[in-house]
Amino acid sequence: MTQLQPAIVFTGFMGAGKTTLAREVAHVLDVPVQDSDRLLTDRFGMEIEAFFAANGEAAFRAEESRLVGELLDGADGGVIALGGGALGSDRVRTALQRHTVVLVDVDLEVAWQRAHGKGRPLAQDREAFTALYREREAIYLAAADVVLPAGTGLGAVRGAIDAIRGLPSGPPGTRLLWASAGGAQYPVWVGRALLGHEGLPWPATGRRFGISDETVGELHAGRVRDLSGLIEIPPGEEAKTLQTTERVWRALVDVGATRGDHVVAVGGGVVGDLAGFAAATFQRGIPVVQVPTTVVAQVDSAYGGKTGVDLPEAKNYVGAYHQPAGVIVDTATLATLPPEEHAAGYAEVVKTALIAGGVLWDRIAAGEPVDDDVILACARTKLATVAADERDGGRRQVLNLGHTIGHAIETVTGYARYRHGEAVALGLLAALTLSGQEDLRDQVADLVAAAGLPVTMDPAIEVDAVLAATAKDKKRVGESTPFVLVGAPGDVTFGHQRGLPEVRGAIASLLP
CATH class of the missing domain: 3.40.50.1970 (Rossmann fold)
Structure with missing residues (x-):
């Protein structure tokens, strides 16, 4: 009996653009494409929204699980686009294991703008929509072999096709992030x-x-x-x-x-x-x-x-x-x-988790180790940020969280006293002080201390020297250096001005 070939299966949250990208890939590869939502519409004899309203979500999910499971079991190559909720089914997740699963990432705000007001039954209430997005994020990532960053266009997905097709040739468990x-x-x-x-x-x-x-x-x-x-x-x-x-x-x-x-x-x-x-x-x-x-x-x-x-x-x-x-x-x-280098890297993990919020922050806040999934999630966060702003004109500046004061500490100590990650750990604590987030600062201090990173600065380092060095930060474009501040995990913003006394106080707060 001839073995069935794996399909390329597109998944992701509503509004991600899965169907459009799946059709483009199928066109380039000259293979058939199937869309589970369209197949469900044909089976119901009505639009999904109408079936949903008449029969409820539970009935819809049961039909979706049955159809998608059969579709995946019988697929012999080709391209498939799945509805945003299909991966909620154990049956579907099991059937996906022999296929190449492509997660089309989408930013929460973009997803809301695309889905709200379009007749989608699960895109009516913003709070419920946000909760659903967070709930599904972990499911998507666990199933994904490939992640296409938010905003991936047709040109980018065309460039990724050879890499996607080559993925099964790698060692078991290899995953692909496509950067743009x-x-x-x-x-x-x-x-x-x-x-x-x-x-x-x-x-x-x-x-x-x-x-x-x-x-x-x-x-x-x-x-x-x-x-x-x-x-x-x-x-x-x-x-x-x-x-x-x-x-x-x-x-x-x-x-x-x-x-x-x-x-x-x-x-x-x-x-x-x-x-x-x-x-x-x-x-x-x-x-x-x-x-x-x-x-x-x-x-x-x-x-x-x-x-x-x-x-x-x-x-x-x-x-x-x-x-x-x-x-x-x-x-x-x-x-x-060596252990100290593992610890130094942990500071960047915490920084990235604060920026990402959601699933990644939950894992790090719970004290989970830096495994392959965490490394992939950090890379995903950075690539999505860079895709939106390659040259630090805006959003990419959030990646500087903790680095303004961290870099200043490195500079005044001649790059010899602290590893980069150790200085960033101190910079993160100072940034959280500047943000007025004392409870979150304490939580981060506990996390980095448990990893073996410093939470206090060498008292021999002069606070005023560090303050002066922040004025030479390379992101400075005017008379003062902007800071990246934290409102909450997942709510990190750039371009904040703080007076010299306030910055000095944040640096001084690092002294034992």
């Missing part, structure tokens, strides 16, 4: 045993020149397939300088790298930032593939295209936006991290 920022699109592969695996399509062409630090290079660079050479830099933030970048540029010249080649950044945030900057500027720009090997890099810095190096006067003051050609997140590499 400005004019750039790229795959983010998340899973275990990805390094050295030959099944997934490599995201760049030409020769591959690795850039790593002397510690990580020995551990992981040799597992990257087909490297034509490896350039190593000293480990640590102190090496993130123009002088080190020049060494990398000249090493690329020595090995004969051309614009037809690319670099592979294997390491944490320092390696990723510096290698990305070197790639952005070498011969006016060559591609970079990011292979993050630390928690900080896997949950945050490897995505979004920010590259750069430090000056003695301020952190990340010289750099460029240079989106990667792809990101390969092999979470198994985290097993080689």
Whole structure:
């Protein structure tokens, strides 16, 4: 008996645009497409809204579960679009396991604007709509093999088709996030045993020149397939300088790298930032593939295209936006991290959870560990934010939560006293003080302390020196530095002005 082929199944909340994207993919692949809502309408002999009103939600869900389960069981390839509530059925979730499930992400506000007033029975009351969105979020993420970020258009989904089709060739459990920022699109592969695996399509062409630090290079660079050479830099933030970048540029010249080649950044945030900057500027720009090997890099810095190096006067003051050609997140590499590096990455996890709210914050607030699902959820949050604002003109600035004062602490201590994540943990607490969120500050302090991060600043550090350093923050465009503040988890906003006495008080609150 011939084995049935998996289908590509689109799912997501109402208003996500699943049907439109499914039709586009089916058109490109020249395969049939089926829409469960349309099939239900045909079975009922009336529109779903009318059946819902006449028979109630329970009757509708029973019919939906039966039809969708049969549809998925019998599918032999092709493309299928499911209604937003179909995954509420155990029967459907079981049937999905042999297929490639694509979650079409949609922002809550966008979903409401698209669904409200359109005759949808579950889009009448805003409070109930929000609760339903939060309830389904975890279900969608648990089932998804692929996540397309909010606002994914037809052009982006066309670019993602080859990566989606290639997903079953990866190691079991591999998932794909499709990134779209400005004019750039790229795959983010998340899973275990990805390094050295030959099944997934490599995201760049030409020769591959690795850039790593002397510690990580020995551990992981040799597992990257087909490297034509490896350039190593000293480990640590102190090496993130123009002088080190020049060494990398000249090493690329020595090995004969051309614009037809690319670099592979294997390491944490320092390696990723510096290698990305070197790639952005070498011969006016060559591609970079990011292979993050630390928690900080896997949950945050490897995505979004920010590259750069430090000056003695301020952190990340010289750099460029240079989106990667792809990101390969092999979470198994985290097993080689020392405990203090795991802890340093946790600060970025907490920051991202505060921005995301919802399911991710609930998990982190409950003290759950940083596993593959949390890493994927953090990457999803950052990619969605960057997709809406590539170059920090607005919403992307929320990703700076905790970093203004955190970076200032790093600067005045010469990038040697604290790891980046340790300084960010302190910066988060100061930002929550500025936000007037003392209860939430206490909760975050307990979380970061439990992870081994500092909650008080070295008393030898001068408060006024840190205050002065905040004035050199790279996001400053006027006479004062704007701050990112927190109203509640999931309610993080940018562009707030605070007076010097208030900022000084927030910094001083970090002293023991």
